[in-house]
Amino acid sequence: MHYNNIAFIGFGLIGGSIARAIRKYKPESKIYAYANNTSQLLKGKNDGVIDIILKEIDDSLTECDIIFLCAPVEFNEEYLAKIKPFIRKDSIITDVGSTKSSIHNLAKELDLDDIFIGGHPMAGSEKTGYEASDALLLENAYYMITPSSKTCNKKLEALKSIIEMIKSIPFIIDYQKHDKVVATVSHLPHILAATLVNLVKDNDYEDEVMKRVAAGGFKDITRIASASPIMWEQICIVNAEPIDAMLLKYIDMLKEVHSQLTSRSGIYINNMFEKSGEYRNSFDSNSRGVLISKHDISVHIQDKPGAISIISAILAANSISIKNIGINHNREKGEGALNISFYDADSCEMASKLLKEYNYRVI
Ligand SMILES: NC(=O)c1ccc[n+]([C@@H]2O[C@H](COP(=O)([O-])OP(=O)(O)OC[C@H]3O[C@@H](n4cnc5c(N)ncnc54)[C@H](O)[C@@H]3O)[C@@H](O)[C@H]2O)c1
Ligand SMILES: O=C(O)C(=O)C[C@]1(C(=O)O)C=C[C@@H](O)C=C1
Known part of the structure; x- marks a missing residue:
């Protein structure tokens, strides 16, 4: 066959x-x-x-x-x-x-x-x-x-x-295990992103200042709030049980944060970020070539020799300095095969525009 x-x-x-x-x-x-x-x-x-x-x-x-x-x-x-x-x-x-x-x-x-x-x-x-x-x-x-x-x-x-x-x-x-795994690492995060964006929409001032000044942190965590409504309606309904089980655990976590905030427990917040940072950083160290930067882009290129030099030549010809560049071999971490980081936001934006003009897919 x-x-x-x-x-x-x-x-x-x-x-x-x-x-x-x-x-x-x-x-x-x-x-x-x-x-x-x-x-x-x-x-x-x-x-x-x-x-x-x-x-x-x-x-x-x-x-x-x-x-x-x-x-x-x-x-x-x-x-x-x-x-x-x-x-x-x-x-x-x-x-x-x-x-x-x-x-x-x-x-x-x-x-x-x-x-x-x-x-x-x-x-x-x-x-x-x-x-x-x-x-x-x-x-x-x-x-x-x-x-x-x-x-x-x-x-x-x-x-x-x-x-x-x-x-x-x-x-x-196993397919049942699959559904529990993705409920936690994919479906719940989509619900969180959508509700966070709607929280801003429903609580913004008349001049929409929240929308205007929302920066990297908000944008990083909410990109997926723009995903297809019909696709996500169907995913959430079909996988409702495992999603709901995790959502309830998550609500309990938020309730605990609420209670610790009420009693102004800095140590609790500190420990919370300490624990999450350690774990999140361990994701990065497992993946090869992934860069962490505020001014970075992912470019879809073929994972083969020569691919990086073409991109760096395009950027060099336009006087854009690269801070770091590397293949992301482990796509579960990022979207594009090539991660490039820049020294500042302007260089990052110019590079993104330029590479799109050369028909690269840039995220
Ligand atoms: N988007 C993602 O990030 C992603 C990642 C992995 C898996 N998926 C899964 O892939 C599937 C497709 O998602 P996508 O992102 O390609 O969506 P999409 O909206 O880009 O494509 C859906 C396709 O299905 C067609 N379609 C929709 N309703 C139809 C109907 N009733 N009859 C015939 N065709 C119909 C549309 O015309 C379109 O061609 C979904 O099941 C989704 O859960 C999506
Ligand atoms: O990168 C994204 O935009 C995605 O949402 C991809 C993503 C996810 O990671 O949740 C979305 C749905 C899928 O079923 C698999 C992957």
Whole structure:
């Protein structure tokens, strides 16, 4: 089995990024795509990423060796049921959804648990749509795989090799554990970011001074508040139980901070930051090449020799001094493969603008 014919149901940020990477690393693949957004599909076809636009869910899917479900999580479940009549027994259905138990339960109900293998790349962006997709988006990122008890080794190895081909790092995990992990490190943080932004909106002065002066700290912690409402509505509802369990623990922590603040316990606050700083810094020391700076950018580049020199030549030619530069091999820590830090905000802003003009994806 060569897994040459690959279909995407949903073709936005993640579907588009995987398809672009497959086209890049295995150009002979035949890529089929279906979505409810024709303009994204036409762009994909124009870019040479898609070979065949599927107008319907029909027996064209029988030609496909692997099908990626890449719509918001509840729609992925709807499509799992819809595609069932057209799927060959020896093919693989996988998904990229941020929740796993619910779709695994459905696969079992539909008697598809020998065909369906869950997947979830741990990289992304607050942006949506094929326009924001990038062949390098998932490079060096963990890509969680949740097999079922009926997954055969051959299919698991095939999926792993596709994930490795697109330069992600396969990470096998039980699907129930997956949902608890991401509830804590991804879903709850999105809720916190959204509520924090809404707190400012609801409490700002008439002249919107809070919005105006909000600086690095606020922006760092709230980038993901701009994420897709429909995608996050579905993630939160489908994974409500583990999210809610962590949310309650978090509320207890905040209540404790409230009580310690009321009694003006500086030592409590000090210890809180001491503990969090130590742990957070241990994340950084585990990742190679990651820089910590107030004036830094992440640039999506290929993780290969020569890539850094092109960027540094562009910046040098424009008299922008680099403080530090390094490949981030461990994408679970940052978004781009290359981290560059600058001495001041102006240089950082100029560099970002310049590299975008050269068509680099800069975050
Ligand atoms: N955005 C991230 O950071 C991220 C990271 C990892 C996984 N995911 C998961 O990936 C999936 C897709 O997210 P995305 O960021 O690519 O979103 P997106 O909005 O960029 O893309 C969604 C795609 O699904 C299509 N779609 C939406 N509703 C549809 C429907 N009813 N029928 C057919 N097509 C439909 C859209 O047209 C679009 O092509 C989600 O399940 C999400 O949980 C997202
Ligand atoms: O970097 C971001 O913008 C993301 O939100 C990516 C992110 C996350 O880290 O929470 C979002 C959802 C996913 O399911 C996986 C990754």
